[in-house]
Amino acid sequence: MVDTNADHDLIDEPQGPAESEGQAPTLKAFSLLQAVARSERPLSMAELSILLGMPKPTAYRIARMLERDGLLEREAGGRRYVAGRKLLGFAMEIVTASVRSAPRHAILETVSRQLGETANLGVMVANHVVYIDRVESAWPFGLRFEPGSRVPLHCTAMGKLFLSAQPRARQEQILGKVPLERYTENTITDPQRLLRELESIRAAGLGVDNQEFLAGVVCVAAPVVDASGATIAAIAISAPQARMNMNQAVQHAPLLRAAAQRLAETLALPAPERLAPERQTEAPPAPRPRRAARRG
Template identity: 40%
Template sequence: MTEKSAPSPGLRLFDLLEVLVREGRALTLAEAVATSGWPKPTVHRMLAQLEAGELLLREPDGRRYALAPRLLRLSEAALAGSTQQGVRHAVLRQLVADVGESCNFTALSGSEVLYLDRIESAFPLQLNLRPGTRVPIHCSASGKLLLAHLPAAQRNALLDGLPLERHTATTLTTREALDAEFKRIRKDDYSVDAEEFVEGLVCVAVPVRGPDGQGARCAVALQAPVARMSLAQAIEKLPRLQEAAQALARTWG
């Protein structure tokens, strides 16, 4: 196919999926047409094909198209597979060697945080959270970080549908407390888990920027039992975490 050749119908479907993923929210037919710039009959036909293939689904109102579980599983498997080898895995392994505690590389997946990769410390006391593990978004350092950097409308829509379950005595379970935390995270450019998910476990997370250097495409975090490292000591590792985040960001190409 030459550079000027029209993309195949299959590739056009992927182009439309990219439009929906880039928008970061469910779209109506009219919104998909406006965003893609393609004719309405074409977009309608493509949305129907993607829905039939279980890559998109209709929201309860029947008007908006959202990413379906099949597509999310595919994207997660691709991300997880790419982090098990190569530069990103090596960056994470070196980070663990330098800070002496377990570190993970995570992304937002629906209403949860997905572990794309994780290296455990050499200590016998470990939590053993494997790649593919999902953790709550409102009480994990990575989750709060990724939430803080979402557009306000998208963040509010996500939190509106979540039960803010209490996991420990320090879990933030009100929107007011979380909003204040998000403001601090955006100001300080890091997030903490002060034993909010698992009692006796602390975590510090920093953003891995997108190709444009903005927002938080993913997160890299240090996690340790307080018996070995206090939260204050974990925060002291921020410069090294930020170096690793910059190295991971460069792998986006």
């Protein structure tokens, strides 16, 4: 079994023929960042080495360099790697710029115009939901959140939708780290009750916020799913409860799901190679030596 937790101070070794003839250093660094970004959980050095087919000393050297530059971080209290704040910020700048100049913004405008309410597009970044685009309603009373704004996971429609798509172990891990702050009387702060809520949301395929984040405001969200079936974003509508109650908001699910499908088509992302959450990473078995054939 490979030691997936120990990251020893490895000495840089001279590059052998296979390494020197392989990817350029820049491409190796990009491949490592891509593996971390695509994974559904933090990755250890041994897992990165195996996933990338890269010698562990090389992977370690590149990871340490990326960590110093803020592109990678160690998970809290552990040695596995996650995307760093600098990388997340860079990614958000790219996504926000592309969204606002692409057909995706027009889809949000159409949803907002059809329902007369605010339409949002968001992604899960670390332990928050980040708005990457938003079209405000034409009503005088509006909820003013700019693209790039962060909102909690545990009490928002998009946040609970993202959480519901995670494996149960990952849900418990996130809820154990994120403070379940009470924002309104309706905010769910009990972890077990929230886990049951996530089961219902996963079954329905629709996230709901019944005045849990902002008093007097309801929200419903549908997932934007990529070619691999992973939830990569969410589209949501939010409105004052005085104009749209929770039952009325849920009735707009077909329109939201249709918009989510159109958004997924604009993304046109190929199915990424993901490391399964429950996969046990082991070293490949050593080849058995072949016996020399006997000569008669």
